[in-house]
Amino acid sequence: MTAPRTPRIPENLDVTIVDHPLAAARLSTMRDTRTDNASFRASLRELTLMLIYEASRNLTIRLEPIQTPVSPTLAIRLANPPLLVPVLRAGLGMADQAHALIPEAQMGFVGLARDEETLQPTPYMESLPDSLAGRPVYVLDPMLATGGSMVHTIEMLTGRGATDVTAICALAAPEGLATLAAANLPVRVVTASVDERLNEIGYIVPGLGDAGDRQFGAV
Numbered sequence: 001m002t003a004p005r006t007p008r009i010p011e012n013l014d015v016t017i018v019d020h021p022l023a024a025a026r027l028s029t030m031r032d033t034r035t036d037n038a039s040f041r042a043s044l045r046e047l048t049l050m051l052i053y054e055a056s057r058n059l060t061i062r063l064e065p066i067q068t069p070v071s072p073t074l075a076i077r078l079a080n081p082p083l084l085v086p087v088l089r090a091g092l093g094m095a096d097q098a099h100a101l102i103p104e105a106q107m108g109f110v111g112l113a114r115d116e117e118t119l120q121p122t123p124y125m126e127s128l129p130d131s132l133a134g135r136p137v138y139v140l141d142p143m144l145a146t147g148g149s150m151v152h153t154i155e156m157l158t159g160r161g162a163t164d165v166t167a168i169c170a171l172a173a174p175e176g177l178a179t180l181a182a183a184n185l186p187v188r189v190v191t192a193s194v195d196e197r198l199n200e201i202g203y204i205v206p207g208l209g210d211a212g213d214r215q216f217g218a219v
């Protein structure tokens, strides 16, 4: 008897896959071992633009009367800009681009390093506003692998009152999506791809390797 296959996208998790050819082209550059650190960072920045553009489609707006050179009209402003939270190190490569698109946004920071033996996240930094009640939060991390780092990050956020979290990832593994769904957290996921699986050492397959090392060099 064969084991039941893990569904790639859990039914109870809101997952948006940005499967645009330009997003796929940037992701392909990031996957390619021939891509150097600088080109990897440039492709991640460009992919982040597309992910944020899609993620922010449903942000609430407010209207403000303004005057064009021709007539009065109503300007559209963001009513409640999201808090941007890059997860160090790898999420740093998404931070500038996300901030350029949403300049009104505030930014918080979380630092996590995954123990490569246990695959558990070890926190080393948390710089967040005391209260996140009523504020949308965008977590920026290129990789959702086992999901442990994302669950840990979202629990930091919900502990401060967040109820509306978007995980913005270049890549997700089915196992990470299943972990997020099982954690029953107020999160939706926006990603450019749901890859095949994790390998025996917790890397996404086909994936792109270690997103921190690919940007900044091995530590």
Ligand SMILES: O=P(O)(O)OC[C@H]1O[C@H](OP(=O)(O)OP(=O)(O)O)[C@H](O)[C@@H]1O
Residues within 6 Å of the ligand: 087, 088, 089, 090, 091, 112, 113, 114, 115, 119, 121, 141, 142, 143, 144, 145, 146, 147, 148, 149, 150, 176, 202, 210, 211, 212, 213
């Ligand atoms: O879903 P998980 O199994 O928890 O793995 C994903 C985490 O791994 C990577 O960070 P890493 O721990 O390598 O730190 P780095 O960004 O400093 O390289 C990545 O940026 C995620 O934060």
Ligand SMILES: O=c1cc[nH]c(=O)[nH]1
Residues within 6 Å of the ligand: 090, 143, 145, 202, 203, 204, 205, 207, 208, 209, 210, 211, 212
């Ligand atoms: O494939 C993976 C898994 C976790 N973290 C990464 O950077 N890459």
Ligand SMILES: [Mg+2]
Residues within 6 Å of the ligand: 090, 210, 211, 212, 213
């Ligand atoms: Mg890493």
